[in-house]
Every structure is written in C-alpha cells, then in structure tokens.
Amino acid sequence: MIKKIALLLLALIVAAQFIRPAKNVVAAAGPNDISTKHPVPANVAALLKRACYDCHSNNTRYPWYAEVQPAGWWLAEHVKDGKRHLNFSEFAAYPAKRAKTKAGEIIDEVEQQKMPLKSYSLMHPAARLTPEETKLIIAWAEELEAKISPP
Numbered sequence: 001m002i003k004k005i006a007l008l009l010l011a012l013i014v015a016a017q018f019i020r021p022a023k024n025v026v027a028a029a030g031p032n033d034i035s036t037k038h039p040v041p042a043n044v045a046a047l048l049k050r051a052c053y054d055c056h057s058n059n060t061r062y063p064w065y066a067e068v069q070p071a072g073w074w075l076a077e078h079v080k081d082g083k084r085h086l087n088f089s090e091f092a093a094y095p096a097k098r099a100k101t102k103a104g105e106i107i108d109e110v111e112q113q114k115m116p117l118k119s120y121s122l123m124h125p126a127a128r129l130t131p132e133e134t135k136l137i138i139a140w141a142e143e144l145e146a147k148i149s150p151p
Contacts, residue, residue, distance in 0.1 A: 016069040021076035024060040030089055037092035038147070044140045048088060051116045051127040055082030058089035063123065096150040103145035110137050 034040060040048070054060045060079050065071045083090075086102050094102065109115040111134070116127045129137070 019069065021072055024058060024079050026058045032090045032093040034088045034091035038144055041140065044136060047133050047137055051129055053088060055079050056086045056088055096148055100145055100148040100150055103141050103148060106141040107138050110134055
C-alpha cells in the first residue's frame with residue numbers, strides 16, 4: 001500500500017513538471033514604464049532593477065528553481081501579487097492619485113524595511129539595500145510624490 005502511494009505521489013510530481021505558469025518577461029521597457037513619464041536617475045533605476053523589478057515590473061529574472069514545480073507556481077503567484085500592488089512597467093499609466101499614493105507607499109515600505117521582502121533578500125543577497133541605498137530610493141520617491149499632483 002505504501003509503495004502504491006509513493007508511486008502515485010511520484011507520478012503526480014512528474015506530471016506537475018509539465019504544467020508551467022506563463023513567464024513574466026518582456027524584451028524592453030514598454031510605453032507605460034515609469035521612466036517614460038517620471039525621471040528616474042540612473043543610480044536609482046539600477047537599485048530598482050536590482051531590488052524591486054523581479055516582483056514589481058513586467059520583467060522578472062527567474063532563478064533556476066522556478067523551473068521546478070510547485071516552486072514555479074508559487075513564484076508566479078508571488079510576482080502576480082507584487083505587480084498588483086506596484087508595477088513600475090505600468091506606472092506611467094496610473095492615474096495621478098494612484099501614482100502619488102504608490103510613491104508614498106514606496107517611501108513607507110522601504111523606510112520600514114518591509115521591501116524588499118526578507119524572504120526575497122534571503123534568496124537574492126544582491127537585492128539587500130544598504131542604508132545609503134535606502135536613503136537614495138526614499139529621496140527619489142519623495143521627490144516623485146511631491147511632483148505628482150492629482151486633479
């Protein structure tokens with residue numbers, strides 16, 4: 001009986017490898033990328049790409065384990081949820097009120113060290129922000145928030 005259960009479990013794991021989520025990858029920044037409407041200094045853009053874009057843009061750099069299910073499914077949901085909260089690739093299309101709110105949330109999340117997520121930083125050490133990098137992102141987001149004026 002245990003052998004049958006183990007074989008069934010193995011068959012399910014193997015079958016799961018053929019059910020793959022769609023990848024969140026685009027070749028280039030689109031027309032709604034934040035940089036098309038709001039200036040993003042090169043040093044800040046580099047930090048955002050390194051620490052934020054995997055979950056908060058239309059271009060995710062996938063680790064090797066994304067090819068193994070159910071990890072791939074979990075990552076796909078994680079990215080989908082991250083983009084629902086904030087998507088730098090679609091930021092220019094946000095209404096002014098939402099864009100201003102999101103800029104404020106960037107400040108709060110980074111300042112309180114809620115972003116990048118600890119679980120993400122654990123697996124991606126390069127995403128960890130130094131105190132100086134944190135200050136740089138916060139200063140940029142404060143400037144962004146101040147420039148956006150809702151109707």
